[in-house]
Amino acid sequence: xxxxxxxxxxxxxxxxPVQLSEADRVLSxxxxxxxxxxxxxGFFQFCLPPRIPRDDIFFVPYWHVRGMAFTCAGTAVRFRVxxxxxxxxxxAFAPPTLGLxxxxxxxxxxxxxxxxxxxxxxMEARDLLLNADAWQAVDSLSRxxxxxxxxxxxxxxxxxxxxFYYKNKTxxxxxxxxxxHRIPADERADDLKGSRSPGPSITVVPAMCPQCGWDLxxxxxxxxxxxxxxxxxxxxxxxxxxxxxxxxxxxxxxxVLHVPFWRMQARIDGVSLESFADLVRFANLPRAVRPGxxxxxxxxxxxxxxxxxxxxxxxxxxxxxxxxxxxxxTRLKNLNLSAANLPKSEAAESxxxxxxxxxxxxxxxxxxxxxxxxxxTDSRLVYLPFSTSGQDLVQSxxxxxxxxxxxxxxxxx
Numbered sequence: 001x002x003x004x005x006x007x008x009x010x011x012x013x014x015x016x017p018v019q020l021s022e023a024d025r026v027l028s029x030x031x032x033x034x035x036x037x038x039x040x041x042g043f044f045q046f047c048l049p050p051r052i053p054r055d056d057i058f059f060v061p062y063w064h065v066r067g068m069a070f071t072c073a074g075t076a077v078r079f080r081v082x083x084x085x086x087x088x089x090x091x092a093f094a095p096p097t098l099g100l101x102x103x104x105x106x107x108x109x110x111x112x113x114x115x116x117x118x119x120x121x122x123m124e125a126r127d128l129l130l131n132a133d134a135w136q137a138v139d140s141l142s143r144x145x146x147x148x149x150x151x152x153x154x155x156x157x158x159x160x161x162x163x164f165y166y167k168n169k170t171x172x173x174x175x176x177x178x179x180x181h182r183i184p185a186d187e188r189a190d191d192l193k194g195s196r197s198p199g200p201s202i203t204v205v206p207a208m209c210p211q212c213g214w215d216l217x218x219x220x221x222x223x224x225x226x227x228x229x230x231x232x233x234x235x236x237x238x239x240x241x242x243x244x245x246x247x248x249x250x251x252x253x254x255x256v257l258h259v260p261f262w263r264m265q266a267r268i269d270g271v272s273l274e275s276f277a278d279l280v281r282f283a284n285l286p287r288a289v290r291p292g293x294x295x296x297x298x299x300x301x302x303x304x305x306x307x308x309x310x311x312x313x314x315x316x317x318x319x320x321x322x323x324x325x326x327x328x329x330t331r332l333k334n335l336n337l338s339a340a341n342l343p344k345s346e347a348a349e350s351x352x353x354x355x356x357x358x359x360x361x362x363x364x365x366x367x368x369x370x371x372x373x374x375x376x377t378d379s380r381l382v383y384l385p386f387s388t389s390g391q392d393l394v395q396s397x398x399x400x401x402x403x404x405x406x407x408x409x410x411x412x413x
């Protein structure tokens with residue numbers, strides 16, 4: 001499912017060319033061995049190079065989105081993995097998608113260019129994909145039934161700019177250097193709206209702990225980076241590193257893999273869910289409501305990693321029902337930690353999906369989904385221990401499992 005798109009960027013230290021994938025957030029130079037973090041306020045922006053350099057090039061924006069798509073329709077929660085591109089402008093001559101061209105070419109990060117013009121985006125990626133017409137391409141069954149909720153979770157979203165030029169009343173695709181649209185003799189081309197800049201550019205910073213200066217650890221697509229020296233965790237927020245509250249669930253087992261999950265407290269408007277007793281009644285759990293349940297604050301959990309959508313949904317529901325309350329510490333040394341590549345903002349968007357899956361009276365609850373709002377008031381990254389059993393990873397405290405193949409598949413989303 002990984003797009004296979006290649007991005008080439010010079011090493012900030014030595015200038016050597018480094019090849020990245022579209023979703024990489026760590027630049028590791030094979031020449032000078034220096035690691036840098038790539039950050040941007042929002043999403044990354046890339047350009048397809050024109051076949052022949054010209055002074056009259058202008059770039060048309062496209063959205064590329066890859067992630068998990070969930071649909072609540074009828075009385076079911078459906079899911080799938082999507083990998084799609086959509087034109088983000090309203091220019092009539094622009095093809096609706098990028099097709100396969102980016103997979104055959106090297107992209108570069110978009111930056112201000114006095115010789116090029118960047119057409120304006122008419123709609124943000126989520127708005128473009130979540131509207132009813134576009135969603136039918138994601139979930140074909142939604143054409144025949146009412147959809148109560150559409151949600152993208154864990155999506156990698158990028159703006160890709162494709163080059164075009166205009167000559168003799170004809171628009172040309174500058175990648176193929178072929179005409180794509182001719183203007184009738186009695187008409188004039190529409191004026192382009194945009195600027196010489198695509199917007200904020202990437203920030204490249206050394207992969208060093210802001211607190212102690214030690215090397216930060218993380219995989220190429222990680223959203224949380226750890227420092228084993230001062231035992232801290234950091235995430236990229238609006239182009240800078242911010243400390244992350246985290247905990248390691250204690251276990252007596254050895255040789256375990258610590259897998260990251262987001263634990264969240266949230267204020268939910270539109271449905272009464274504040275305590276564990278509320279959840280027992282809401283999901284009709286096979287448990288008697290004890291007096292202590294009324295005072296037990298409800299926590300929402302979500303994987304801090306990408307995985308197959310069906311497993312993601314199952315883990316959401318299992319952990320919310322289990323309400324883990326384990327002893328924790330913050331000792332990171334000598335632990336085998338799995339990377340966190342799903343940010344807490346995406347985890348927050350999974351709460352409504354989890355409730356839709358848990359609701360027993362879906363025919364009554366689904367019509368309420370659109371009016372329900374979720375505001376996360378507190379979050380913490382919790383690493384739960386898993387042991388290996390054959391082809392499965394088994395949670396040490398509660399015994400639930402997930403297939404390692406599904407876990408590995410998530411790295412490709």
